[in-house]
Amino acid sequence: MTSVPMIAAHELSKVFPLERGLWSALSRKLSGRPPRRVQAVDRVSFEVAPGETVGIVGESGCGKSTLAKMLAGLSGTNGGELLLRGRPLAEVMSDPRQALKVQMIFQDPQSSLNARMKVVDIVGEAPVVHGLIPRAEKEARVRAMLERVGLGPEALHRYPHQFSGGQRQRIGIARALAVEPELLICDESVAALDVSVQAQIINLLMELRRDLGLTMLFISHDLSVIRHICDRVIVMYLGRAVEIAPTDALFADPRHPYTRMLLAGMPRISTERRAFLEVAGEIPSPLAPPAGCHFHPRCQFRTEECLAQRPPLDPVDARRSAACLRWREIG
Amino acid sequence: MTDRTGPLLQVERLNTSFETRAGTVRSVRDVSFEVGRGEVVGIVGESGSGKSVTGLSILGLIERPGRIVSGAIRFDGEDLVGMSEARMRRMRGARIAMVFQNPMMTLNPVQKIGAQIAEALTEHARLPAREVRARCIRALEAVGIPSPEARMEAYPHEFSGGMRQRIVIAAALVTEPDLIIADEPTTALDVTIQAQIIHQMRRLIDETGAGLIWISHDLATLSELADRIVVMYAGTVVETGTTAEIIGAPRHPYTRQLLASVPSANAPGRPLRQIPGMMPSLLDIGDGCPFASRCERRTEGCARPVPPAVLSETRTVRCLNLPEDRP
Numbered sequence: 001m002t003s004v005p006m007i008a009a010h011e012l013s014k015v016f017p018l019e020r021g022l023w024s025a026l027s028r029k030l031s032g033r034p035p036r037r038v039q040a041v042d043r044v045s046f047e048v049a050p051g052e053t054v055g056i057v058g059e060s061g062c063g064k065s066t067l068a069k070m071l072a073g074l075s076g077t078n079g080g081e082l083l084l085r086g087r088p089l090a091e092v093m094s095d096p097r098q099a100l101k102v103q104m105i106f107q108d109p110q111s112s113l114n115a116r117m118k119v120v121d122i123v124g125e126a127p128v129v130h131g132l133i134p135r136a137e138k139e140a141r142v143r144a145m146l147e148r149v150g151l152g153p154e155a156l157h158r159y160p161h162q163f164s165g166g167q168r169q170r171i172g173i174a175r176a177l178a179v180e181p182e183l184l185i186c187d188e189s190v191a192a193l194d195v196s197v198q199a200q201i202i203n204l205l206m207e208l209r210r211d212l213g214l215t216m217l218f219i220s221h222d223l224s225v226i227r228h229i230c231d232r233v234i235v236m237y238l239g240r241a242v243e244i245a246p247t248d249a250l251f252a253d254p255r256h257p258y259t260r261m262l263l264a265g266m267p268r269i270s271t272e273r274r275a276f277l278e279v280a281g282e283i284p285s286p287l288a289p290p291a292g293c294h295f296h297p298r299c300q301f302r303t304e305e306c307l308a309q310r311p312p313l314d315p316v317d318a319r320r321s322a323a324c325l326r327w328r329e330i331g
Numbered sequence: 332m333t334d335r336t337g338p339l340l341q342v343e344r345l346n347t348s349f350e351t352r353a354g355t356v357r358s359v360r361d362v363s364f365e366v367g368r369g370e371v372v373g374i375v376g377e378s379g380s381g382k383s384v385t386g387l388s389i390l391g392l393i394e395r396p397g398r399i400v401s402g403a404i405r406f407d408g409e410d411l412v413g414m415s416e417a418r419m420r421r422m423r424g425a426r427i428a429m430v431f432q433n434p435m436m437t438l439n440p441v442q443k444i445g446a447q448i449a450e451a452l453t454e455h456a457r458l459p460a461r462e463v464r465a466r467c468i469r470a471l472e473a474v475g476i477p478s479p480e481a482r483m484e485a486y487p488h489e490f491s492g493g494m495r496q497r498i499v500i501a502a503a504l505v506t507e508p509d510l511i512i513a514d515e516p517t518t519a520l521d522v523t524i525q526a527q528i529i530h531q532m533r534r535l536i537d538e539t540g541a542g543l544i545w546i547s548h549d550l551a552t553l554s555e556l557a558d559r560i561v562v563m564y565a566g567t568v569v570e571t572g573t574t575a576e577i578i579g580a581p582r583h584p585y586t587r588q589l590l591a592s593v594p595s596a597n598a599p600g601r602p603l604r605q606i607p608g609m610m611p612s613l614l615d616i617g618d619g620c621p622f623a624s625r626c627e628r629r630t631e632g633c634a635r636p637v638p639p640a641v642l643s644e645t646r647t648v649r650c651l652n653l654p655e656d657r658p
């Protein structure tokens with residue numbers, strides 16, 4: 001990583017207050033208790049190189065979607081530093097033309113496409129409004145984008161409901177590509193698709209990444225998809241990054257006990273009934289995360305120390321790190 | 332009344348259709364399969380394959396404009412098709428239970444969960460209150476809810492998503508049903524929670540000897556849980572067999588291509604093998620092989636009805652141009 005990273009996040013945090021409004025503010029003042037809040041993202045640091053595909057994986061409440069929204073400029077930060085190509089993200093986002101460089105593809109193409117707009121407008125409006133192309137070239141641009149994502153020109157004047165789920169996701173991708181982004185954030189973008197359609201969309205995303213040199217952040221709960229398309233993976237648990245590693249190393253030799261549990265729980269296609277290992281415990285509520293290492297109540301390796309202190313994200317080797325006091329003994 | 336010798340459930344040449352303004356949608360066509368006692372049968376298919384409509388047909392929950400056009404659903408020797416709604420209701424309460432994907436749609440948000448589970452018991456039988464309570468607590472224990480006695484007094488919102496799905500499963504189990512039909516029951520849950528629930532389901536089936544139909548789009552989960560797998564495509568059963576047969580030696584071109592297209596069957600970073608084209612519309616679909624339009628092995632005969640070929644005691648495949656034994 002000698003060049004300027006596409007994304008550099010340092011101690012990035014996001015806190016959501018749970019009590020809003022006069023009444024709760026007043027009752028809190030009177031009782032003198034501290035405000036209730038959720039630390040959705042808790043001092044997360046990482047870098048993404050240009051052209052790299054980085055996966056963010058974790059279960060409900062781990063903060064992966066909040067992190068994605070912060071990176072897309074859809075949600076502010078409460079602390080830490082977030083740089084896009086070396087410039088503060090907030091500064092980049094204040095310039096509409098620059099903000100287009102980051103695009104997001106959502107899980108549900110049904111609700112992220114305007115049902116009352118034709119495809120030609122859904123895909124073509126942003127590049128025209130932002131002055132990337134003159135209005136006269138709009139249809140030609142949309143036509144080219146549709147071809148790029150494997151849709152024919154007959155799609156131009158149809159509405160989203162006239163397409164299947166997979167086709168709608170292609171339209172969502174075409175809309176993102178039409179403004180010439182550098183960074184594509186995919187938030188569970190293939191989760192709602194059927195297996196055979198999912199394969200088509202994953203292939204499309206990998207093809208686009210190669211042809212256009214896109215940097216991608218791929219947020220998913222599906223480890224097999226992450227494994228297939230990502231160069232590196234960030235594993236999150238209750239708001240914190242617990243392990244960051246190249247994909248092959250992570251799957252071959254996970255160092256954080258949570259990563260190990262996640263990989264063990266991953267369903268695999270097999271010809272034999274599986275002897276399920278008993279996975280310990282539930283994910284604690286993000287409202288009251290356990291002290292010290294958040295994972296300690298479910299961890300078979302825990303010691304007294306784990307209850308008391310937050311483990312730092314320690315470098316394991318040049319390319320990977322793990323937030324576990326005992327990573328040397330694990331793996 | 333109970334016939335312990337035959338299979339628990341026999342679905343025979345089931346056809347279920349929906350009348351729409353655009354025409355007849357033939358969601359389930361000529362579907363046959365069996366479920367034995369203590370057996371887990373997985374029905375796998377993509378959206379529009381007819382797997383959920385098959386489940387709803389067994390439960391007698393097909394409502395207008397849909398109807399079961401023909402076929403038989405023999406449960407313990409008795410045909411459920413054409414059974415009166417009153418008897419079917421008793422059947423659903425006492426002997427056939429269901430679990431759906433979203434527990435929040437099944438649970439009443441303003442009723443304590445103990446009362447909701449008890450309802451399944453008291454709806455169809457008069458039981459002493461003490462026994463009802465004891466059975467509810469046992470059911471909650473069986474699905475792994477910690478301190479079940481105290482939790483009887485809690486409301487659904489006080490539980491996590493995984494715990495709620497366990498409660499729905501407890502409510503399904505409390506009547507000690509002979510057959511459970513579960514439609515994508517763990518799809519909305521996290522990986523580690525899913526693994527826990529599947530583990531518990533398997534144990535419960537092994538212990539109680541009930542039959543379980545697990546409907547899912549997820550081949551990986553099914554391969555780990557099911558004894559036998561029914562593969563559906565565009566309303567028909569294309570292949571059935573033991574899990575080892577379907578996963579280890581798939582014969583139908585669709586099953587083969589589906590298994591080949593999942594990421595774990597492909598080298599990381601390489602393009603996934605994909606099935607070209609799309610599933611055909613079920614509106615006025617013909618009687619030929621529905622996969623023919625996407626199949627590289629199709630011949631002229633595929634346009635005509637393809638009868639299921641029985642390959643062995645456990646195995647049927649619906650294909651005229653079967654590929655070789657091994658992929």
